[in-house]
Amino acid sequence: MPGYEIKLERIAIAGADDLVIRSLLDRQQFSDPLGAAAAQGISSAAWPMFGLLWPSGAQLAARMAVHPVVIGARVLEIGCGLALASLVGHRRGNDMTASDCHPLAAGFLLENLRLNALAPMKYRRGHWGMREMNAPGDVLGLFDLIIGSDLLYERDASGLLAAFIGRHAGPAAQIWIVDPDRGNRPAFNRQMADEGFGMCEERLDQRASQGRVAYRGRLLTYSKRRAPQP
Template identity: 70%
Template sequence: MPGYLTKQENIAIAGVDDLVIRSLLDRQQFSDPLGDAETLGISSAAWPLFGLLWPSGAQLAARMAARPVQAGERILELGCGLALASLVCHRQGADVTASDCHPLAGTFLRENLRLNGMGTMKYRQGQWGSGEALGPPQQDESPLAQAHGGPVHGLFDLIMGSDLLYERDARASLAHFIDLHAGPAAQVWIVDPDRGNRAAFSKQMAAQGFGLREERLDRAALDDAPAYKGRLLVYRRT
């Protein structure tokens, strides 16, 4: 037994076939017998958040489903959690790397790839606020990083994420991390459910040389789809 309970659902995303997703049963789940999450600074309250489906993640997945695959493009998802957007990209044939700091994110990704009959997808450990976010990638990886995919490395043409601005980031760690891994002509797509840290993050991105375009994603409740309020933040190097 893994020490936590899961459920399995069919998730409908406009424009693509449904995905079968295994997720945590609820926010009450917790299992960190070896202390891996604690070592990474993940509290017991934050532990289950990676393994739940979030409305902003579904919004990002729908946007990626509508976006044509571009030959030679490298895509990185930050804070992927259950990696819904990455799974959509992978199914469409894109070169995508999912990343998260949670020690079980890679395990859930592999299981959801299996459930959907998909081949292997690249997964890396992505944790801004670590030494990597503030300087060049290090050659010596910690045993924990090696066990969970190794750190994110290289440059990407599109960096995407959802619900990343949930806490104040006074050190601009996320903006630094993005700048480190964004190619010269990269775009950054972040779906944000109107978090209060959005303005500060955009200023930090501007300091890294990124301009911003915003698009409202507000949607009224329709049939089984709940209402949503948020926006797509699109950053480009200026």
């Protein structure tokens, strides 16, 4: 690939069959000759982050591996990067839409679908760092489950991520965010509360063992608060 190097790996996912994943070779890769990433506000330091596999993404994929498939339910992954959780959910028969703001995310998804002999999957641009633009290819509509992993790595004083989720969450939607104990979590919880969501959390800590790396983090589950009955 011109401008950056890649690798292929067979990735083990708890509760699911392995996936073959094309990713960037390492976090030193960068190629933005036309400034497409810069136009989305993606710096050279942040550019490779979409194309790497992250521990929280593996945790989210494992959760999707055991999530019951509900016919007609729409699932959106936001900030998908290499979309490991979306690939797992798609292979199990969920109506998945993967989304990210990185200009190369869609191409990597297409190749990883091909590598695993999977049918086409929906992909939309999702950029909560910009005000809603409704441009062609952007995330549209409401979803029954919205998922994401390691999204709280930057301070979001304006609550753009929570507002983005609120715009695309159906009336009975659940939101799953796998978070490796980022310091921005309390502010995000308050912003989600302002959007009308209640929250519960589950620790996902695991010790290292043979074939399994250590992990510290939690699953944050949000759902719309029910209006009080008259």
